[in-house]
Amino acid sequence: MSISSQYYPDEPSAPTVNTTVIPGPVSQKAIADLGKVFDSRTVYFVADYEKSLGNYISDVDGNVYLDLYAQIASIALGYNNPALIKAAQSPEMIRALVERPALGNFPGKDFESLLSKILKVAPPGQDKVWSGLSGADANELAFKAAFMYYQQKKRGYSTEFTPEEEYSCMQNQSPGSPQLAVLSFERAFHGRLFATASVTRSKPIHKIDLPSFNWPKAEYPSYKYPLSKYEKENKQEDDRCLAIVENLIKTWEFPVAALIIEPVQSEGGDNHGSSYFFQGLRDITLQNDVVMIVDEVQTGVGATGKLWAHEHFNLSPAPDLVTFSKKFQSAGYWFHDDKFIPNKTYRQFNTWCGDPARMIIAGAIAEEIVKHDLVEHTAKVGDYIYNGLAKLADKYPKDIQNLRGKATFIAFDLESQNDRDNFLYQLKLNGVNCGGCAENSVRLRPTLTFENKHADIFLAAVDNVLSAKRQ
Amino acid sequence: MSISSQYYPDEPSAPTVNTTVIPGPVSQKAIADLGKVFDSRTVYFVADYEKSLGNYISDVDGNVYLDLYAQIASIALGYNNPALIKAAQSPEMIRALVERPALGNFPGKDFESLLSKILKVAPPGQDKVWSGLSGADANELAFKAAFMYYQQKKRGYSTEFTPEEEYSCMQNQSPGSPQLAVLSFERAFHGRLFATASVTRSKPIHKIDLPSFNWPKAEYPSYKYPLSKYEKENKQEDDRCLAIVENLIKTWEFPVAALIIEPVQSEGGDNHGSSYFFQGLRDITLQNDVVMIVDEVQTGVGATGKLWAHEHFNLSPAPDLVTFSKKFQSAGYWFHDDKFIPNKTYRQFNTWCGDPARMIIAGAIAEEIVKHDLVEHTAKVGDYIYNGLAKLADKYPKDIQNLRGKATFIAFDLESQNDRDNFLYQLKLNGVNCGGCAENSVRLRPTLTFENKHADIFLAAVDNVLSAKRQ
Numbered sequence: 001m002s003i004s005s006q007y008y009p010d011e012p013s014a015p016t017v018n019t020t021v022i023p024g025p026v027s028q029k030a031i032a033d034l035g036k037v038f039d040s041r042t043v044y045f046v047a048d049y050e051k052s053l054g055n056y057i058s059d060v061d062g063n064v065y066l067d068l069y070a071q072i073a074s075i076a077l078g079y080n081n082p083a084l085i086k087a088a089q090s091p092e093m094i095r096a097l098v099e100r101p102a103l104g105n106f107p108g109k110d111f112e113s114l115l116s117k118i119l120k121v122a123p124p125g126q127d128k129v130w131s132g133l134s135g136a137d138a139n140e141l142a143f144k145a146a147f148m149y150y151q152q153k154k155r156g157y158s159t160e161f162t163p164e165e166e167y168s169c170m171q172n173q174s175p176g177s178p179q180l181a182v183l184s185f186e187r188a189f190h191g192r193l194f195a196t197a198s199v200t201r202s203k204p205i206h207k208i209d210l211p212s213f214n215w216p217k218a219e220y221p222s223y224k225y226p227l228s229k230y231e232k233e234n235k236q237e238d239d240r241c242l243a244i245v246e247n248l249i250k251t252w253e254f255p256v257a258a259l260i261i262e263p264v265q266s267e268g269g270d271n272h273g274s275s276y277f278f279q280g281l282r283d284i285t286l287q288n289d290v291v292m293i294v295d296e297v298q299t300g301v302g303a304t305g306k307l308w309a310h311e312h313f314n315l316s317p318a319p320d321l322v323t324f325s326k327k328f329q330s331a332g333y334w335f336h337d338d339k340f341i342p343n344k345t346y347r348q349f350n351t352w353c354g355d356p357a358r359m360i361i362a363g364a365i366a367e368e369i370v371k372h373d374l375v376e377h378t379a380k381v382g383d384y385i386y387n388g389l390a391k392l393a394d395k396y397p398k399d400i401q402n403l404r405g406k407a408t409f410i411a412f413d414l415e416s417q418n419d420r421d422n423f424l425y426q427l428k429l430n431g432v433n434c435g436g437c438a439e440n441s442v443r444l445r446p447t448l449t450f451e452n453k454h455a456d457i458f459l460a461a462v463d464n465v466l467s468a469k470r471q
Numbered sequence: 472m473s474i475s476s477q478y479y480p481d482e483p484s485a486p487t488v489n490t491t492v493i494p495g496p497v498s499q500k501a502i503a504d505l506g507k508v509f510d511s512r513t514v515y516f517v518a519d520y521e522k523s524l525g526n527y528i529s530d531v532d533g534n535v536y537l538d539l540y541a542q543i544a545s546i547a548l549g550y551n552n553p554a555l556i557k558a559a560q561s562p563e564m565i566r567a568l569v570e571r572p573a574l575g576n577f578p579g580k581d582f583e584s585l586l587s588k589i590l591k592v593a594p595p596g597q598d599k600v601w602s603g604l605s606g607a608d609a610n611e612l613a614f615k616a617a618f619m620y621y622q623q624k625k626r627g628y629s630t631e632f633t634p635e636e637e638y639s640c641m642q643n644q645s646p647g648s649p650q651l652a653v654l655s656f657e658r659a660f661h662g663r664l665f666a667t668a669s670v671t672r673s674k675p676i677h678k679i680d681l682p683s684f685n686w687p688k689a690e691y692p693s694y695k696y697p698l699s700k701y702e703k704e705n706k707q708e709d710d711r712c713l714a715i716v717e718n719l720i721k722t723w724e725f726p727v728a729a730l731i732i733e734p735v736q737s738e739g740g741d742n743h744g745s746s747y748f749f750q751g752l753r754d755i756t757l758q759n760d761v762v763m764i765v766d767e768v769q770t771g772v773g774a775t776g777k778l779w780a781h782e783h784f785n786l787s788p789a790p791d792l793v794t795f796s797k798k799f800q801s802a803g804y805w806f807h808d809d810k811f812i813p814n815k816t817y818r819q820f821n822t823w824c825g826d827p828a829r830m831i832i833a834g835a836i837a838e839e840i841v842k843h844d845l846v847e848h849t850a851k852v853g854d855y856i857y858n859g860l861a862k863l864a865d866k867y868p869k870d871i872q873n874l875r876g877k878a879t880f881i882a883f884d885l886e887s888q889n890d891r892d893n894f895l896y897q898l899k900l901n902g903v904n905c906g907g908c909a910e911n912s913v914r915l916r917p918t919l920t921f922e923n924k925h926a927d928i929f930l931a932a933v934d935n936v937l938s939a940k941r942q
Binding site: 030033034036037038039040041042043044045046047048049050052057060071072074075079080081084085087088089091093094095097098099100101102104105106107108109111112115116119127128129130131133134135136137140143144147148150151152161165166169170171172173176177178179180181191192193194195198201204205206207208209210211212213214215217325326329341344345346347348349350351352355357358361 | 507632
């Protein structure tokens with residue numbers, strides 16, 4: 001019995017679109033009403049989550065779409081998943097919602113077992129966690145851990161702060177507020193708070209008008225596809241990019257304390273890096289005592305055919321800090337070395353230190369993924385989608401360019417941004433909700449319960465849209 | 472019938488402490504276990520939320536404390552509140568937890584009515600909201616709105632970004648990444664992310680080793696108490712501090728785009744500002760076109776005897792942006808002027824744009840506060856506590872200094888940090904959980920369902936601890 005029929009016996013067998021435009025008239029009215037109190041200009045349609053099920057999302061006009069965007073890559077199992085509904089109705093959840101604890105001061109008696117449940121799906125080598133609220137929050141918390149570690153190492157772990165450090169930090173001046181950098185990569189996306197916006201390098205719209213830190217930007221490799229054909233050229237590209245990283249670390253005007261990188265640059269265009277490149281970075285960070293932060297906010301939780309995408313690289317030793325959010329619903333960073341616990345209390349701290357309600361959902365997601373082998377399942381379905389798209393790429397070579405991906409974490413490029421935007425709109429009219437990334441890419445981010453039968457519907461819709469375009 | 476007996480007919484009539492040390496042995500073991508996977512060094516005790524009720528929190532050793540700290544000022548109504556339990560069990564909540572939407576792209580059909588429910592308790596003059604996840608997040612989102620507004624005003628709201636702006640922001644350089652400041656105040660606390668840590672000025676422990684922005688710090692008035700006796704001196708202090716603010720705005724090496732201030736500086740020591748001071752700031756911000764951000768993260772939601780503490784000041788016009796979190800459980804900023812909606816979409820944006828599960832709790836809290844007149848109730852109970860403490864201050868003038876407060880948002884100072892820490896520990900052994908702020912202050916942050924009968928228990932415990940100390 002297939003995974004989606006186990007979870008969703010009543011899942012629709014096909015999408016239905018009744019309106020001639022999207023958003024339809026009911027959505028349009030709802031968007032206008034919402035716009036009076038909230039910025040609703042970016043709303044694609046107003047959803048009816050009561051009627052959404054499994055891999056299908058419904059809107060208030062009665063349209064039902066096969067969903068390959070899944071709340072910007074944030075739904076692991078599908079809509080109205082019975083195991084998650086059970087978790088949401090549990091007494092632990094009611095308490096987490098009503099008695100939201102300050103987890104650093106007054107954690108509940110369930111907290112340790114909840115964390116242990118979550119840690120069962122931590123990346124290889126990681127056995128501790130610090131919790132946050134979103135991907136950007138997770139990354140900034142990781143930066144804090146990295147900066148504190150970096151300065152403690154210089155100062156001596158058990159050495160007291162000097163009066164000069166204490167005084168100067170209150171003036172936002174060095175040495176207490178040191179000039180230290182986080183290195184990131186061209187086209188990276190790590191969030192939209194101020195430190196995370198400083199390492200985000202994908203689009204001006206995320207950054208313009210925001211004060212930022214003067215931190216270095218390296219190049220993420222740009223490969224030629226298919227990878228098997230261009231092995232030599234791509235290795236040269238890796239070496240070129242590694243040399244840039246090393247040079248920036250050695251020559252930046254102040255110390256580079258940390259490096260942050262996505263295993264696959266997601267918002268920036270689904271750009272893949274090789275194992276060779278990532279192991280090279282691991283070596284450079286070790287040699288230069290730079291903290292290596294792997295941002296698994298979008299790539300984590302199974303979609304690449306590994307639970308955590310950097311498992312594809314067999315990094316040794318494991319990265320220092322690995323951040324997570326999105327499909328895990330909860331957020332934070334994994335780590336393994338106690339040196340990333342600050343020397344004094346209340347340095348890495350805040351009122352809530354995460355949200356136990358979201359951690360309960362994360363625990364339930366983790367349990368379901370293991371129980372149903374959903375990562376392996378996703379690897380197989382990914383191959384099926386990839387092969388289907390490869391055939392369509394032969395048929396429509398201008399519209400499906402640079403096909404790339406691991407498992408269902410697949411992307412391809414159209415000729416222009418306008419082409420891509422039209423393609424996504426036409427897909428919606430054909431009953432498929434899908435997302436874009438970079439300027440002219442399409443990214444697939446289905447749930448882990450997506451199956452070949454759903455892939456067939458998606459591939460038929462792509463074929464339909466592209467053949468209509470050519471007529 | 473009293474409010475707590477309506478909500479909590481089975482609330483304990485008094486605290487019980489069975490252990491001779493806190494944390495007790497069972498908590499100690501749980502803290503050690505938790506410490507293997509999470510930084511548990513700051514845990515006071517491990518709570519049993521199943522057994523906590525109303526204004527009483529239980530721990531795993533069977534101790535039951537009257538709680539005047541309430542999860543670092545974050546519990547509005549008390550533990551296991553039946554109205555919140557009902558909200559937590561609602562079908563809307565189940566959906567919000569299981570189908571967490573990307574609210575900017577695919578909001579659910581309930582979202583607009585949920586926001587409208589929340590907006591019913593917005594501060595005077597505010598009728599729009601942008602949602603976030605924590606107090607620090609809310610403040611950084613407000614900074615983004617302020618910076619975008621500030622640059623748009625210079626550029627022209629509908630003027631396109633220049634290629635130079637687009638290019639330079641990707642390098643983290645001006646003019647795309649401009650040098651702009653947020654002015655804050657000595658002893659302020661606004662959060663621990665990077666931009667918020669830059670405006671936080673209460674303690675080195677929050678700031679040390681973190682890179683920060685070179686932003687100006689003004690002085691928050693330091694009044695002489697009682698206020699009625701020192702009117703003239705305190706007005707002079709207001710004028711002195713206002714002049715510093717105006718001077719910093721006019722002379723800082725780059726433009727001050729925004730000012731952020733707490734109506735009562737909370738973490739920094741419960742320092743109060745007068746209406747005169749706040750209206751002066753409102754005038755200065757208007758005259759200099761600086762965005763005025765009022766941080767109501769800790770002061771908001773009723774504890775000062777107004778729903779929002781800055782209502783005490785009758786500010787005219789209303790502040791530009793008002794941030795909230797903590798007792799409201801949901802977070803974000805209120806605003807009223809469309810000029811704070813960025814000229815282009817996806818500038819103020821992120822994956823989740825808040826958490827509808829927490830917004831549902833906020834909506835239920837708002838409804839209960841209005842239904843039971845809990846703000847007025849809190850004002851009365853606050854007077855009762857204040858008068859009781861004033862009597863104890865006469866009895867123990869060295870241990871209850873500078874008594875100050877509005878409603879139940881009350882604080883006083885002990886002679887030293889050591890004295891204060893011992894006092895709080897002894898209070899716990901006497902069955903009262905209470906918190907500190909600044910170096911030597913005690914802050915009361917009970918729920919809005921705290922009553923005179925609870926105050927009597929608290930006051931007796933204070934008397935008991937202080938009389939034992941003097942023996």
